[in-house]
Amino acid sequence: MAFYRITYHDQYHFATLHNYGCTFRCPFCSYKLRSGADGTPGLSSPAPKRFLSVEEQQQALLRVRPEKVYFMGGEPTTARELETMLAFAKRELGAETRLGHTNGSRLPLPHLDGANVGFKAWSETLHRQLTGRAKRPIYDNFAAAFDAGLQLKANMVFVPGLVDFKEFEGLVDFLARLSPELPFHIMGYIPVPGQPYRRPTDVEMRELTALCRSRLHRVSSSHLTSEQALDLTVRDDRFAVRTLAEG
Numbered sequence: 001m002a003f004y005r006i007t008y009h010d011q012y013h014f015a016t017l018h019n020y021g022c023t024f025r026c027p028f029c030s031y032k033l034r035s036g037a038d039g040t041p042g043l044s045s046p047a048p049k050r051f052l053s054v055e056e057q058q059q060a061l062l063r064v065r066p067e068k069v070y071f072m073g074g075e076p077t078t079a080r081e082l083e084t085m086l087a088f089a090k091r092e093l094g095a096e097t098r099l100g101h102t103n104g105s106r107l108p109l110p111h112l113d114g115a116n117v118g119f120k121a122w123s124e125t126l127h128r129q130l131t132g133r134a135k136r137p138i139y140d141n142f143a144a145a146f147d148a149g150l151q152l153k154a155n156m157v158f159v160p161g162l163v164d165f166k167e168f169e170g171l172v173d174f175l176a177r178l179s180p181e182l183p184f185h186i187m188g189y190i191p192v193p194g195q196p197y198r199r200p201t202d203v204e205m206r207e208l209t210a211l212c213r214s215r216l217h218r219v220s221s222s223h224l225t226s227e228q229a230l231d232l233t234v235r236d237d238r239f240a241v242r243t244l245a246e247g
Contacts, residue, residue, distance in 0.1 A: 002020075002051035002052070002080060002081060003017040003019050003057055003071075003079050004018060004019070004048035004051045004246065005247065006245045006246075007243055008064050008242055008244050011237075013064075013068065014066050014067065015064060016069075017057065017070070017071050017076070017079075018072050019074050019076045019078060019082075020051075020074055021073070021078050022103070023077075023103065023105050024130075024132065024133060025130075025132045026130050027192070027195055054085070056245055057081070057085060058085075059245075060244040061088070062093075063244065064244065067096065068096045068097075068098065069085075069089040069095045069096070069097050069098075070098050070099070070100040071099050073101065076099055076101075077106040077109075082109070083109065083111070086112055087111045096114075097112050097113045098115060099112065101116050101155075102118070103117070103120070103138065104117040105133075105137070105138065105141070112150065114151030115150060115152055115153070116152075117138075117153070118154075119154060119155070121135070121156075122166070122169075126163070146182075152182060153182070153183040153184070154175055154182060154184050154185070158186055158188055159189040159197045160189070160197070160204060162197055163189075165207075165208060168211065172212050172215040180217050182216060184216050184219050185219075186212060186220070186221040187222055190224055190225070199225075200223070205221055205223050209221050
């Protein structure tokens with residue numbers, strides 16, 4: 001896949017390159033909250049009309065010269081030009097580079113300063129069930145990125161009865177062995193149409209947060225409704241961006 005849209009935040013001076021497609025097939029992916037999901041693995045939102053060329057991407061960034069450049073998805077590491085754009089952002093713009101979110105399939109990367117990694121499960125069986133991929137490469141990649149000095153964050157979706165307390169306990173123990181200072185975010189499951197799972201209760205969220213904070217020092221959480229998830233600008237002005245280029 002490739003990048004099809006570039007946005008910019010005038011106040012905070014960051015640009016975001018948006019990619020279409022993913023290497024995982026998670027049934028509860030929040031991208032499926034938007035119309036157009038067709039059930040195809042890795043595709044959970046309407047396909048863009050076209051993708052931007054590397055030249056179009058670079059010219060859009062040169063117009064604003066952002067201080068930070070984020071890469072998002074789907075899964076941004078499926079974009080064939082990602083390494084080219086990382087090098088451009090560092091060498092030509094002098095910008096900080098981050099994967100705004102990633103499943104961790106390709107870490108670390110040259111010219112990448114940081115990443116927010118969304119883990120899916122701790123147990124091998126559940127990880128394969130949800131993603132279609134093995135667990136170990138993801139965890140090994142995260143550890144390698146940590147050792148390489150990348151600025152890392154981690155998160156996981158809390159799905160009661162599926163990705164439950166035992167899954168979180170295994171993950172946070174793994175993170176704490178790297179560093180108890182790693183930022184970790186608990187995302188309360190937002191019900192996806194056609195899926196049987198339920199949203200966690202407030203009590204469950206508090207109990208899980210307490211569990212994670214017993215291992216890690218920097219734990220946060222979100223517990224959004226479907227309506228809130230579809231309009232994040234109401235809760236966070238960092239989402240109030242304008243489009244620089246679009247396919």
